[in-house]
Amino acid sequence: MATEIIMPKTGLDMTEGEIVSWRKNEGDPVQAGEVLLEIMTDKTSMELEAEASGVLLKITHQAGETVPIAEVIGYIGEAGESLETVRTKDEVVPEKQEGPKHEGAPLPLVHLEGSYHLCVIGGGPAGYVAAIRAAQLGAKVAIVEKAEFGGTCLNKGCIPTKTFLRNAEILDGVEQAAARGINFADTSFTVDMKKLVTYKDGVVKKLTGGVYSLLKSNGVEVFRGVGKINRDKDVVVDGKDIIKADKIILAGGSKVGRLPIPGIDHPAVLTSDDILSLQERPESLVVIGGGVIGVEMAEALVSLGTKVTIIEMADHIIPALDKEVSQTLRAELEKRGVKILTGAGIEKIEDRSGKLAAILKDGTAIEGDKALLSIGRVPDLEGVGEIEFEIERGRIKVDKFMETSVKGIYAPGDINGLKMLAHTAFRMGEVAAENALRGNERELNMLSAPSVVYTRPEVATVGLTEDQAREKYGDIRVGKFPFAANGRALASGETAGFVKVILDNKYGEILGIHIIGAMAAEMISQASLIMEMEGTAEEVIDTIYGHPTYSEALYEALADALGVAIHLPAKKK
Structure with missing residues (x-):
């Protein structure tokens, strides 16, 4: 007897779903539990599995179609079977499937239908790595992401910045060419910022798509929206859909830090997120903060012809560096035309006919078409929701196992403020996932983190x-x-x-x-x-x-x- 395949309801408010792709063609053999197709809603992307064995007799809705919930999208039955007699989905008794196999200590049993061993909030370096590692250990995993996968590094930090800096390397090579006996008839150039940004966006899109594909290939179920933890230690997506899980990994990442300076909200003051999407090259730029992001963007833009001034409160740029290294870097940047002021604090930002002036505490005014606010990033606590964690200086406090003060909830990555780097977040995510599933066995070691x-x-x-x-x-x-x-x-x-x-x-x-x-x-x-x-x-x-x-x-x-x-x-x- 043929069996209906219907569009499932995957969320409380779901009314329809889009068929992304069929994994089987009409006439193909199908085993119960085998993936038939991928569907997408506004909240989640998921793979739909066959609930009976047989042959895919008929596909009634093709890839790209949007279908109301509970509508029939196909049929499974015996080869050559007529569709005149059909079993509804509710009449199907699924074949017994083996549960996930777990390495190490056994995972606690999940008794609630539709629940997960682990739910991860945040798809940045800590979050997506934690989700994939947990799936490798045999767990049923859900991940919630409000924007694009890859987090700050991939979307707004390391990768876009390095794409910009590559332009500086190319121009530097042209500048060195004459000394090496290579003479260009004309070394002048112009900058097409729109094309530069489009190229950067293409690199980012390829990598974010790669992260999504890795998650799907490991069987991680993806939910789109803002995930927050409620009092029952469930994850609530956009205040509506509830995800139940044995353990939670809160990998909310970070957001741009702000300064309480009068005038800091001037429209010409850009964050590190904003400056990577500039459509026109500014003639002059004031960089507020001589940290890593500020120094890298200063070099990227000065190479394109922008006049750049860095203002840093500490006595040397990138204060965490060895002083001798910092001094050498400063000298090299100054050779390239970057003006650097250290030991300088900003009193206020003034408007100068659409441009701006950073007024220093000694009264000096540093003018620019734009300013870059690059004082660093702070933990993003949006996912905390209704849970009261132990917080230290705006950061969620964790132990050496990445577990928070609330048992069963782990917080790897920027959100704990231990070391806000993508590669340390990768390791924290691995440690958190393994400890969440196996018990707290693996300790974090960052002594050799560069x-x-x-x-x-x-x-x-x-x-x-x-x-x-x-x-x-x-x-x-x-x-x-x-x-x-x-x-x-x-x-x-x-x-x-x-x-x-x-x-x-x-x-x-x-x-x-x-x-x-x-x-x-x-x-x-x-x-x-x-x-x-x-x-x-x-x-x-x-x-x-x-x-x-x-x-x-x-x-x-x-x-x-x-x-x-x-x-x-x-x-x-």
Whole structure:
């Protein structure tokens, strides 16, 4: 007897659904539990499984059609069977299916129909990685995302910024060409900001689509909307649909930080989100905050011809950097035309006939067509809902297992403020997922987590700065090797910067590695591995490095710390 396939109701307010694609064609064999098609509503995308075995006899609604709930969209039956006699969906007794297989400790049984082992709020680096890792462990997982997958890094941060910075690299190459014997008849250029933004958007779209595909391929059910936790520890989507789950991962990410400065709401003051979609290049830009985002965007725009001034309250840009590295980076940015003011606070923002002026506390006025507010980001607590977590300085407090003060709810990523970087969020998401499903077994370790700034030259660091190491250990050794003495850097014309290593003088432990120079972002993973494996300087210099490579500078810096560097002048004894 043939069986109806109907458009299901997946939400309280759902009235219709769109058929995205059929996975089977008419006449194809079908097994109960096998995916037949994918449907989309305004809240969720889901795969619809067959509830009976047989042959797909008839498809009555094709891909792209929007169909009311409970309407028949196809039939399953025996090969050659007539559709005159049909069983309704309610008459189908599904074949017994094996439940998900779980690695490690068994997951608690879920007794409520339609509930999940885990619900993840937020589809950024911590959230989508947590969802996929949980699915790999055999869990039934739901994820709720209010915007696009990939979070700040993919949509508004690292990836778009690097797309912009690539333009600066191209122009820099043209500028260096004459010194290398390559002469262009005309090196003038114009900037099509709309095309630049369109290219950036294309890169972002490809990556966000990739994240969505990864989630679907791992069987994660996707819900669209704002997810909040209610008093019963259920996740409520847009105040309507309720998702029940054994455990919750709150990965709400972060949002742009604001400053309580008079005039900060001036329409010419842009956030880091806004500036990545500028349709016209500003003639002048005031960057409020000399952190990573501010410095990277300053370089991207100054290379296109914008006059840029950075205003930073601390005594050096990117305050978390080793001071020597920061000073070198400042000198390189100033060579490129960026004006930098440190130890400077802004009193107010004034309107100057549609433009603006940042008035410093000493009365100095810095004018610009636009300003970029780049003081950093703060945790986004929108998903907290009705739950009272222990909060510390606006951040959800978590333990070493990523669990919050409320048992069964974990908070990896920017929302806990431990280290607001995409790659640390990846690891936090993995740790949270494994602990949510297996019990709190895996601890977070971020001692070897690097930080990277994609300026020219690049900056990459891991571990303690020189000042931090002296304060903590007192007796330390410092080794340094300049890229000006590195064969690969000389051949490439990339001689700015150095590698700096810091050792504990008593035991020879590597405490920190800091790189400013070409390929720093790629080299730092090697440095992180050395620190994660607790390698000593002596062990590293027993390794044979390829020549000529930028990485040799790391080898030579470690050798310098030990007093055995070959390619540095002998030190006076």
